[in-house]
Amino acid sequence: KPVIAIVGRPNVGKSTIFNRIVGERVSIVEDVPGVTRDRIYSSGEWLTHDFNIIDTGGIDIGDEPFLEQIRQQAEIAIDEADVIIFMTNGREGVTAADEEVAKILYKSRKPVVLAVNKVDNPEMKDQIYDFYALGFGDPFPISGSHGLGLGDLLDEAAKHFPKFDGPDYADDVIKFSLIGRPNVGKSSLVNALLGEERVIVSDIEGTTRDAIDSPYKYNGKEYVIIDTAGMRKKGKVYESTEKYSVLRALRAIERSDVVLVVLNAEEGIREQDKKIAGYAHEAGRAVIIVVNKWDAIEKDEKTMKDFEEKIRAHFLFLDYAPIIYLSALTKKRTHTLIPVIDQASENHAIRVQTNVLNEVVMDAVAMNPTPTHNGNRLKIYYTTQVAIKPPTFVVFVNDPELLHFSYERFLENRIRDAFGFEGTPIRIFGRQRK
Numbered sequence: 353k354p355v356i357a358i359v360g361r362p363n364v365g366k367s368t369i370f371n372r373i374v375g376e377r378v379s380i381v382e383d384v385p386g387v388t389r390d391r392i393y394s395s396g397e398w399l400t401h402d403f404n405i406i407d408t409g410g411i412d413i414g415d416e417p418f419l420e421q422i423r424q425q426a427e428i429a430i431d432e433a434d435v436i437i438f439m440t441n442g443r444e445g446v447t448a449a450d451e452e453v454a455k456i457l458y459k460s461r462k463p464v465v466l467a468v469n470k471v472d473n474p475e476m477k478d479q480i481y482d483f484y485a486l487g488f489g490d491p492f493p494i495s496g497s498h499g500l501g502l503g504d505l506l507d508e509a510a511k512h513f514p515k516f517d518g519p520d521y522a523d524d525v526i527k528f529s530l531i532g533r534p535n536v537g538k539s540s541l542v543n544a545l546l547g548e549e550r551v552i553v554s555d556i557e558g559t560t561r562d563a564i565d566s567p568y569k570y571n572g573k574e575y576v577i578i579d580t581a582g583m584r585k586k587g588k589v590y591e592s593t594e595k596y597s598v599l600r601a602l603r604a605i606e607r608s609d610v611v612l613v614v615l616n617a618e619e620g621i622r623e624q625d626k627k628i629a630g631y632a633h634e635a636g637r638a639v640i641i642v643v644n645k646w647d648a649i650e651k652d653e654k655t656m657k658d659f660e661e662k663i664r665a666h667f668l669f670l671d672y673a674p675i676i677y678l679s680a681l682t683k684k685r686t687h688t689l690i691p692v693i694d695q696a697s698e699n700h701a702i703r704v705q706t707n708v709l710n711e712v713v714m715d716a717v718a719m720n721p722t723p724t725h726n727g728n729r730l731k732i733y734y735t736t737q738v739a740i741k742p743p744t745f746v747v748f749v750n751d752p753e754l755l756h757f758s759y760e761r762f763l764e765n766r767i768r769d770a771f772g773f774e775g776t777p778i779r780i781f782g783r784q785r786k
């Protein structure tokens with residue numbers, strides 16, 4: 353999907369516009385306990401356009417001076433987006449900070465659409481003329497609070513969407529990514545997997561996004577490590593900001609089948625690890641937990657078990673994810689990873705036989721009677737798999753309201769026991785039989 357980034361100095365109304373464009377879609381997705389939601393990155397739709405959008409204003413750069421923060425946010429937008437919406441405030445006119453932003457964007461050569469916000473009524477339209485001075489062509493008057501002008505603005509942005517959005521890999525190519533906080537060892541692990549010398553990932557400005565992946569072959573199978581360049585690119589101040597690394601992870605997750613959540617054994621589990629892993633789960637990707645730097649800690653026979661308990665307690669929603677302990681540095685056990693990736697990827701795409709599935713569900717019902725509410729008992733008529741990646745099941749019932757979370761969970765466990773599915777989330781929806 354093409355990516356739009358919203359940039360602009362503080363208080364021009366970036367978040368309002370972001371929320372308007374994203375609408376309520378964000379809150380619809382599955383509620384995962386323990387996963388808090390950063391609304392800086394989301395998907396949006398406008399007519400036939402489907403895109404992702406970033407509110408760079410939501411990326412907290414820390415204690416940098418004001419101008420420096422804006423500068424870094426603009427650079428994130430330049431790094432990440434296909435089109436930039438440059439937001440200004442029609443009530444305040446062109447300010448010095450707007451001019452600073454303009455200068456940075458000007459140099460980037462990315463397409464920029466200039467939006468003048470807070471133009472709440474037609475009489476105010478005259479105020480947009482000053483904004484031609486910023487040098488980005490026609491300014492688009494909008495009103496975040498009244499929801500005006502957004503259609504025209506997005507139409508204009510969509511004109512700049514790339515025709516080609518990343519490479520299409522063949523279906524049998526396993527696409528995986530490594531996500532995790534900075535310095536957990538993602539790049540080192542990529543190197544270990546690829547063999548140091550073979551990876552020369554060019555990150556030349558202007559190269560298309562497809563250049564950031566690392567395709568390779570192993571034992572006759574094809575793999576692509578998604579967003580290798582994003583892992584390698586280092587040194588910019590904002591790279592270490594929390595929300596920026598979440599943003600990068602989101603982008604990689606979206607394009608992967610299998611996500612390796614990399615943890616650092618030395619540092620244990622942090623809140624941000626949970627957040628990032630939560631996104632992979634919600635996106636329905638296969639997930640493997642990798643505990644790296646296993647060489648760096650003192651171990652006895654209980655260490656692994658203790659670690660596993662901690663991980664399970666922190667990542668309740670990832671109970672299906674296998675855990676691998678390894679060292680990217682010494683390469684100890686890095687060879688164990690690929691078979692686990694293969695398996696998770698296979699499970700992610702399993703299609704089960706409908707008759708066997710129904711037997712499993714009926715056995716489950718016989719073992720644990722369906723719940724009742726106000727004298728009504730849940731009746732399950734039929735179950736069918738409607739999708740893969742992740743495996744998704746629809747249970748046809750008399751009343752979907754009666755299919756409580758706990759019973760759904762029970763069915764999920766029975767289905768898992770019967771078919772495997774290690775490494776992949778599965779989804780179950782109740783639907784009323786017509």
Ligand code: GDP
Nearest residue numbers: 534535536537538539540644645648679680681
């Ligand atoms: P990234 O930011 O997640 O890509 O992390 P890097 O791969 O750049 O690694 C960060 C630091 O951790 C570097 O100094 C690595 O040498 C070190 N490191 C990576 N993997 C291991 C490991 O398995 N064991 C030890 N002891 N250090 C590691």
